Amino acid sequence: MTQQTSSQQQVRANLAQRGAIRPAKIEKAADPRKALARLIPYLSHYRAAIILVFILILVTTALDLLGPYLMGRAIDQYISDKHLAGLAQMALLLLGVYISNQALQALSAWTMAGVSQRALKDLRRDLFTHLQELSLKFFDTHNAGELMSRLTNDIEAINQAVSQNVIAMLGSVLSLVGFVVAMFVLNFWLALASVIVVPIMVWFTDFIAKSTRKGFRDLQKSLGELNGVMEESISGQRVVKAFRRNETSVENFQRVNADVFKAGVFANTYAMMLMPLTNQLGNLFVIVLAGLGGWLALKGLVTVGIIATFISYAHGFISPLRQLANIYNAIQAALAGAERVFEVIDTASETEDVSGAVSLENIQGHVEFQAVDFSYETGHPIIKNMTLEALPGQTIALVGPTGAGKTTITNLLTRFYDIDGGSIRIDGHDLRDIRRADLRRQLGLVLQDTFMFADTVMENIRYGRLNASDDEVIEAAKMADADHFIRQFPHGYQTVLSERAANLSQGQRQMLAIARAILADPGILILDEATSSVDTRTEVRIQQALLKLMEGRTSFVIAHRLSTIRDADQVLVIKDGEIIERGKHSELLAMKGFFYALYMSQFKGNAI
Numbered sequence: 001m002t003q004q005t006s007s008q009q010q011v012r013a014n015l016a017q018r019g020a021i022r023p024a025k026i027e028k029a030a031d032p033r034k035a036l037a038r039l040i041p042y043l044s045h046y047r048a049a050i051i052l053v054f055i056l057i058l059v060t061t062a063l064d065l066l067g068p069y070l071m072g073r074a075i076d077q078y079i080s081d082k083h084l085a086g087l088a089q090m091a092l093l094l095l096g097v098y099i100s101n102q103a104l105q106a107l108s109a110w111t112m113a114g115v116s117q118r119a120l121k122d123l124r125r126d127l128f129t130h131l132q133e134l135s136l137k138f139f140d141t142h143n144a145g146e147l148m149s150r151l152t153n154d155i156e157a158i159n160q161a162v163s164q165n166v167i168a169m170l171g172s173v174l175s176l177v178g179f180v181v182a183m184f185v186l187n188f189w190l191a192l193a194s195v196i197v198v199p200i201m202v203w204f205t206d207f208i209a210k211s212t213r214k215g216f217r218d219l220q221k222s223l224g225e226l227n228g229v230m231e232e233s234i235s236g237q238r239v240v241k242a243f244r245r246n247e248t249s250v251e252n253f254q255r256v257n258a259d260v261f262k263a264g265v266f267a268n269t270y271a272m273m274l275m276p277l278t279n280q281l282g283n284l285f286v287i288v289l290a291g292l293g294g295w296l297a298l299k300g301l302v303t304v305g306i307i308a309t310f311i312s313y314a315h316g317f318i319s320p321l322r323q324l325a326n327i328y329n330a331i332q333a334a335l336a337g338a339e340r341v342f343e344v345i346d347t348a349s350e351t352e353d354v355s356g357a358v359s360l361e362n363i364q365g366h367v368e369f370q371a372v373d374f375s376y377e378t379g380h381p382i383i384k385n386m387t388l389e390a391l392p393g394q395t396i397a398l399v400g401p402t403g404a405g406k407t408t409i410t411n412l413l414t415r416f417y418d419i420d421g422g423s424i425r426i427d428g429h430d431l432r433d434i435r436r437a438d439l440r441r442q443l444g445l446v447l448q449d450t451f452m453f454a455d456t457v458m459e460n461i462r463y464g465r466l467n468a469s470d471d472e473v474i475e476a477a478k479m480a481d482a483d484h485f486i487r488q489f490p491h492g493y494q495t496v497l498s499e500r501a502a503n504l505s506q507g508q509r510q511m512l513a514i515a516r517a518i519l520a521d522p523g524i525l526i527l528d529e530a531t532s533s534v535d536t537r538t539e540v541r542i543q544q545a546l547l548k549l550m551e552g553r554t555s556f557v558i559a560h561r562l563s564t565i566r567d568a569d570q571v572l573v574i575k576d577g578e579i580i581e582r583g584k585h586s587e588l589l590a591m592k593g594f595f596y597a598l599y600m601s602q603f604k605g606n607a608i
Helices: 002-018 032-044 047-079 084-133 136-141 144-186 188-235 237-242 246-298 304-345 406-413 436-441 457-462 470-479 506-520 536-550 585-591 594-603
Strands: 367-377 380-390 395-399 421-426 443-446 524-528 554-558 570-575 578-583
Touching: 032 047, 032 084, 032 304, 047 084, 047 144, 047 304, 084 144, 084 304, 144 188, 144 304, 188 237, 188 246, 188 304, 237 246, 246 304, 367 406, 380 406, 380 578, 395 406, 406 524, 406 554, 436 443, 443 506, 457 470, 457 506, 470 506, 506 536, 524 536, 570 585, 570 594, 578 585, 578 594, 585 594
Parallel strands: 395 554, 395 570, 443 524, 524 554
Antiparallel strands: 367 380, 367 421, 570 578
């Protein structure tokens, strides 16, 4: 068992050296007991399998001890007496012991791998499910790469500990205890000599392990920097080529790659030293046993078979000692990963619906902001004492400079964020008293930053209403003026989009997003720069489709192209989180205020 785990760790070390895998960062959990207590319930569902694994470990440990003992008996009872029949029987028995040992080790590893994968499937499910329930405020402070690391690297660290290292640790501890007990039973003085050598080996192994851990920590850091350089260079190839920075990218890569090389040489040098040097210590261990055993044999205190048994036990004794430090570090890393996973799971989700929350079935679309205050960060207000009213079916245009708070208003209306003060009401109901799912089902969004999934065009549009038929999807695409370019794709509506729809233009992505909103058939429509990335001719066609969609619906339109909001029922001019002007398009122009200056800067070239 211990030899098998050692070879697995050596393979992982070799792969890490070649760059095939990234060595795990060795770090400890702040509260390992708490992390372990949180992990145990995920494993306790598979209690029967774990008990079976423990029994198998006990049996394989006993077989590890039995093999050398039988070999010693064979020397003393059959070889010395030249008893060939007895020797043949003992050889067959030894063969059976070793085959059974390997078979049971394989069975325990297979069983534990199944337990760990099932438990981690549950943990991964809980983590991902909880991520879907977290507020946007959480994602504002946690980047996607870091969260992906918790779903992948941290879960994998737990997997390595549970599926491999737990078995190895239990096997190593039981083997050490078994070897010590067996040796003292066989001969006190040889056992004492063995125990005296142990502290030397433990100290040496720990010394090498500390240097190895430091090396791999540095290597992990350098690899992270190298991955960052590669990711930026690959994802930003258009910018790199446009500004002719190919050589600069290569220079940056070579600089960080050199750091990886240095850290890798240091880490793997110490890692490679551990095995041969501990083997030499093991040989020294054998020499001590052979010398002391030979002297005791000459005195007639032990037999040759017992000496052979002790030497065999010595080989088995070294491997668990060498592994325990690495296993301990791996388990600590797993507990640290578990701590990070549970940190996300323990994060409060979006505020739950209040008791008795009302349902929005057939809304009229009467929206009111009453003295609303909001800030993303305490002390930095974004929306200040804002009051506005949108009557059912009206189109409200939100205009103003970048960063004025226009998109924030729509974020509050969708309740992506909760307000700090005041109230937002729809049809007389406070937003906080409405079931969140019903509220968002009645809202149709076309955002400035469109997002498409790596799926077919058909399914990306159907995301607006999952039970929509293919004909309804196609009709929505026609209304958004997207049908003509979709049919030019190799597989039409069944064309699979690449990641983030990189194989579409920004204008095409926005047209698909508009089709998705049309399909949702919402009661309130929010358009955030919905036509900002299409040409003027296409914009006119989309505007006509949107006008049909907005009929009878309350609509909020954010637009920097002020010509697109001429027909709005009300234009709200936002600056620094406050409404500084409001009225119809023509009324605001007549006022010759801030809106007039914005308009003239676009169409007459005048500065504000």
